[in-house]
Amino acid sequence: MTQTLERHTPTEADRPRKAHRGLSPRARRAFAPYFLILPALVVLAVVLLWPIGQMLWISLHDYGLRQLQGQEAEWNNFGHYLHVLTDERFWSIFRNTILVCMAMVALTMTLGTLVGLLMNRLPKWASTTLGIGLMLAWATPVISAAIVYRWLFDTRYGFVNTVLDSLPDWLVGSGWQEFNWFASPETLFPILVVTVVWQSFPFVAISVLAGLKSIPGELYEAARIDGASGWKSFWHVTVPMLRPLFALLLILQIIWDFRIFTQLFILAGGVTNREVALIPTYIYQLGFASTPPNYGMGSAIAVIMTVLVLVISAYYLRTMIRQEEA
Amino acid sequence: MNNVYRLRKALGRTGAYAAALAVFLFAIFPVYWVLATALRPTGEIFTREPTLFPREITFEHFERVTSGVLIPGTSFWSFLTNSLIVTVGSVVFAALLSLLAAIAVARFRFKLRSVFIILLLVIQMVPVEALIISLFINFFHLGNTLDVELVNNLSGVFIVYVAVALPITILMVRNFVNAVPKQLEEAAAIDGASGWTIFWRIMMPLVAPGLAAASIFAFITAWNEFLVAFTFLQNNTDAYTLPISLQYYFGAVSIEWGSIMAASTLLTIPVMIFFLFVQRRMVSGLTMGAVKG
Numbered sequence: 145m146t147q148t149l150e151r152h153t154p155t156e157a158d159r160p161r162k163a164h165r166g167l168s169p170r171a172r173r174a175f176a177p178y179f180l181i182l183p184a185l186v187v188l189a190v191v192l193l194w195p196i197g198q199m200l201w202i203s204l205h206d207y208g209l210r211q212l213q214g215q216e217a218e219w220n221n222f223g224h225y226l227h228v229l230t231d232e233r234f235w236s237i238f239r240n241t242i243l244v245c246m247a248m249v250a251l252t253m254t255l256g257t258l259v260g261l262l263m264n265r266l267p268k269w270a271s272t273t274l275g276i277g278l279m280l281a282w283a284t285p286v287i288s289a290a291i292v293y294r295w296l297f298d299t300r301y302g303f304v305n306t307v308l309d310s311l312p313d314w315l316v317g318s319g320w321q322e323f324n325w326f327a328s329p330e331t332l333f334p335i336l337v338v339t340v341v342w343q344s345f346p347f348v349a350i351s352v353l354a355g356l357k358s359i360p361g362e363l364y365e366a367a368r369i370d371g372a373s374g375w376k377s378f379w380h381v382t383v384p385m386l387r388p389l390f391a392l393l394l395i396l397q398i399i400w401d402f403r404i405f406t407q408l409f410i411l412a413g414g415v416t417n418r419e420v421a422l423i424p425t426y427i428y429q430l431g432f433a434s435t436p437p438n439y440g441m442g443s444a445i446a447v448i449m450t451v452l453v454l455v456i457s458a459y460y461l462r463t464m465i466r467q468e469e470a
Numbered sequence: 471m472n473n474v475y476r477l478r479k480a481l482g483r484t485g486a487y488a489a490a491l492a493v494f495l496f497a498i499f500p501v502y503w504v505l506a507t508a509l510r511p512t513g514e515i516f517t518r519e520p521t522l523f524p525r526e527i528t529f530e531h532f533e534r535v536t537s538g539v540l541i542p543g544t545s546f547w548s549f550l551t552n553s554l555i556v557t558v559g560s561v562v563f564a565a566l567l568s569l570l571a572a573i574a575v576a577r578f579r580f581k582l583r584s585v586f587i588i589l590l591l592v593i594q595m596v597p598v599e600a601l602i603i604s605l606f607i608n609f610f611h612l613g614n615t616l617d618v619e620l621v622n623n624l625s626g627v628f629i630v631y632v633a634v635a636l637p638i639t640i641l642m643v644r645n646f647v648n649a650v651p652k653q654l655e656e657a658a659a660i661d662g663a664s665g666w667t668i669f670w671r672i673m674m675p676l677v678a679p680g681l682a683a684a685s686i687f688a689f690i691t692a693w694n695e696f697l698v699a700f701t702f703l704q705n706n707t708d709a710y711t712l713p714i715s716l717q718y719y720f721g722a723v724s725i726e727w728g729s730i731m732a733a734s735t736l737l738t739i740p741v742m743i744f745f746l747f748v749q750r751r752m753v754s755g756l757t758m759g760a761v762k763g
Contacts, residue, residue, distance in 0.1 A: 173578075180574035181586055184567040184636055190612070191633035192593050192601070199604040212607060259493050265486055274490050277497040283745035284501060285694040287713045288734040291720060292500045295507065295727055301516050303503060310519070321518060342500065403597045406696040410717065424599035431603040432701060439603050446600035457595045464591050468584065 199450070203443035208436050217440075224444035233418065234426075234445070241402070241422045244333050248401040251341045253394060256348020263349065264356045271353075278346035286343070290410035293339040297325040326411055329420045339407050344400065348393055355389045356382065388463075395460040399453055423449050504738070508532070508731035515728050531732035540719055540729050544707055546736075549715040556624050556699075556711060557692040560631035565685045567632070568639035569677070575640070576647035587641075594637040598697060605630065606701055622706045630698050635688035642687070646680025647673070686748045690741055712737045 167175070203224055205217035228234045259278070263271040281289075296303050300321050308320040325331045359382065367377040405424040412420045415429040423445065430442035454461075507515055508531050510524035538545040575583060598605070606621065609630075613620035620626035650673055658668050696713045703709045710718065716737060719730050 174580070177574035177578035177580040177583070180570040180578075184571040184640060185586070187567065187629070187633050188589075188593060188636055191605075191608075191629055192596065195601050195604040195608045196596060198608055199601060202604060202607065212610060262486060262489055262493070266490055270487065270490055274494050274497075277494040279745060280501045280742070281497040283690075283738075283742050285713065285734075285737055285741055287694065287696050287716050288504065288738050289500065291716060291730060291734055292504050294720075295731070296500065296503060298727075301518065301520065301727070303520060306518055306520055342496070346497065399595065399597075403599045405599050409696075410720065424597075427600060428602060428697075428701075431606070432704075439607065442603045446603060449600040450596055453597050453600070454592070454595060461591055461595065465588055468587050468591075 196450075199443050199446055202439055203447045205440055207440040207443070208438060212439065220440070224441045225448075228441065228444050228448070237418075237421050237423060237426050240329065240333070244337060244404075244422060245398065245401045247333075247337050248340050248344070248404075249394070249397045251337065252344045252348055252397050252401070253390075255341065256345040256393075257352050257390075259345065259349035260352025260356065263353045275350065278349055281342055282344075282346035284343065286406045287410065289339060289343050290407040293335060293342075293407075294326070294411055297335055299324045326413065332411060332420050336404070336408055336411055339411065340401060340404055344397065348397070351389065351393055352386065355386045359385045392460060392463065395457055398456050402449075402453060402456070504731045504734055507727055508735050510728070512726075512728055531726075531728035532736075534726070534729045535733045535736065540726065544710075544715070544718075546715070546733070548708065549710050549712050550736075552624060552709055553693065553711040553713075556628050556631060557689055560628050560635060560692050561685045561688045563628075563632045564635040564639050564688050565643075565681055568636055568643050568684060569681060571636075571640045572643035572647050572677075573673075575644050590637040590640055598634065602697060602701055605698070609702070621702050622704075622709065624703075624709050626702050627699050627711070630702075631688075631692040631695065634698075635691060639684040639688055642684040643677065643680050646677045650676045683748050686744045690744055690748075693737075693741060 202217070204219060204222065205211070206220045206223075207217045211217040259274075263274055266274065284292075297305070299305060304325075305320040305323060308316050309318065325335055363381045363385070364377055367381050372380060403424055404422065405428065408420070408422055408425050409415060409428075412425075415421065415425045415433050418426075418429070421429065427442050427446050427449065430438045430445070506522075506524055509527050509529070511526055511528045511530065514520065514524060514526065534540050536546045538547075571586075574580070575587060609620040609626045613626070618625070620629070654672055655668050658672055663671070694713060695711075696717070699711045700714045700717065703711070703714060707718070712733075716730065716733055719726070719733060
């Protein structure tokens, strides 16, 4: 300590002059924050802001491999948007995305909330043990989760099909070990939903548990004195207290589930099967898995997706921004 | 009356335990199945009557993965090194940049401060899945202009990971800087401590836990990242990171489930370890303010 202090003995007054010749302490103070945010700002600008602008620009031009190689891109008068919005295939993918996303969100929120409530009632050891179990699912890398579900539902040797085949035929039918779950949207999407919900309900459960723990006990006591039953105090104390938390969780889940890519990529074995495409995989397919790639169209859909996500997250953003101002 | 009440309570408790057990099994079964498959001999995997528990434990799959015989010409160790370079590198960078920006945001009142914060919040919401095409094109062109290879090579992925991590890490570290009492710094200044001394002796020890938490966050995200790595590195197996190598094993003609599960286990272990540290912050960080107290 003394050593450091001695090395820096120069007093307040002469230090600034030494380090920053020519700048008054006042100017330094004014410029300092900009110097400090500059590196982060540059990285964000080059890596994220610029491509956001570029995404808009590309979506308004005919843009393919040639343009990537340097040929001038031609303005196409909102052609991609007009095409996309009148394209039946896009709308069917859009509908599937909404449906799958809604199923994921509904299941995640319901299961997560129920498990959170359950953990709140369990004794400490049980809720800790359950918490560790939840964490294992939550912490599994997305790619590993997708692959193990692919394996669990594998046609011939997968755990699910072998179990189904070992059950009596009158109950579940037979021939499961010839059944491919991943070939059609009717069976693939439910598995996708399970895969995603499996990983996302722990976050909701733990958040709800934290929320429940933060509700002051006096409120329940007051409710009891007023003669409220358990059910009533749940509706009139727990639910209102947790409403802001639910709103945030809901928005986060919608956004996260809207963006699902890796799981579908693995389960469907790539992005070429348009039958089981969702918006993120469709964008990828247009950009990187079709010959020739159609960057313009892909970007138009990407713009639509971004706008949707931002609209959905408006409430979340508003809450966060308000907190900043407070 | 009393008996009915007690019976109901007992039933309720049994029900709660049963439900907890069911949820617990649902949560851990896939994780267990990864391990169980990775540790049993091939003969036990490719059978139409698999057993719940391995009858025999073997490490042959781990050996196959790490020795690189799975896909000739590739090496698990090179995938691991790539993953480590790109993750640790981007985390260190993001931590540094976010510390600087966090100090600016927490300790200075400047004109563009709220614009900067709003920018961070909004940018954080823009999905990479939507941005992937222009991200690729941007780096392709940037590489051409600067005459360096940014696509097909780890450097591009590295920069993207830094940028993607920044908004969250800045905001997280900012909260920790905010929590450092100003009086502490002022007192030190009065005692004659220089700016650097104040920074290292007072600010850093208090901000370090936040920096660590933010770094672990960034680490997990980068370590698991699939889409950007896959898009950028597709044609260069030498630059593969672990997640895309898994996909690569997976795409092989005959799927070696044992080896894939072994590789998957190796990918998962570091995440699980780090996860233990940040689990609680993960919850509070994302739902900041929604839970009072």
